[in-house]
Amino acid sequence: MRPLSYLQRFDNVELAVQQHGKGAPLVWGHALMGSINVENRAGLWNWEEVEKHAEVVRYDARGHGNSDGSYDPEDYRWSCMAHDMLAVADSVATACGVKKCVLGGLSMGAATALEAAVQQPDKVAGLVLVLPPTAWHSRPRQAAIYRRLGRVSGLFGAAPYRLLDMLPIPVKEDGRNQLALHTMKGLARANPLHVQAILRGAALSDMPDLCTLEKLDVPTLILAWEDDTAHPLTTATTLAETLPQVHSLIISHPTDISDWTPALCEFLDRLAAPKKRRAATGKRRPAIAC
Structure with missing residues (x-):
């Protein structure tokens, strides 16, 4: 199905x-410095399969892709970005005649959804948290990296990314390298x-x-x-141990994320199942797949 795109x-x-x-709406956020287009080029998901299980609503976060920014x-704190995701979700829920949406995303999108x-x-x-980023004790070091990158951007602007975009750089086909490459190339137009x-x-x-x-x-x-290091397993496992209703934690290698799309579709189907059926399963610890 061809996506409906609008501002x-x-x-x-x-x-x-x-x-x-x-189907039931899934509102999706992308990673830091990414966009809908960057995620498409990185090829992490089979969206054609996912759309059989949900009304998929993706958006470029403020300041990213084709969206406005300040x-x-x-305005770019995760707590503020969450207001935008909730605004999109409210609009979609009203249009679909439902009270709730599934929220999800990748890295920054996961943090925003949470x-x-x-x-x-x-x-x-429901929540779909993909590649949860650094958090809590691991956040200060990553924050320092972002501050340094901000200073570099202030000195050189988009010039390094435009040069990168023009070069035929060989890159491994695994998800991590594809995501990094297309994120950097996307910044040439930012x-x-x-x-x-x-x-x-x-x-x-x-x-x-x-505690929250x-x-x-x-x-x-x-x-x-x-x-x-930007998406450490410690964040994912801590979330799995802390959140009360974690259905599963799936840990993959960047070279093989073929189980991600099926896991997402199965989770969406589970949420769409009659409430009595879901309640019968009771609370359980997450199933960890490695």
């Missing part, structure tokens, strides 16, 4: 939104002032505290991969 204004920002599929780092669920859990039918503000906003951000997450009673799927 929609939410309060003070106009976001680029893409909609496809049929030059204020405060923050949105903490802010308004009554609007969230507004350098937006990039600086986004990186500074990311440096100001962190996950909600564990212990009370977040929302069905959750967590997908992670090995050997990625």
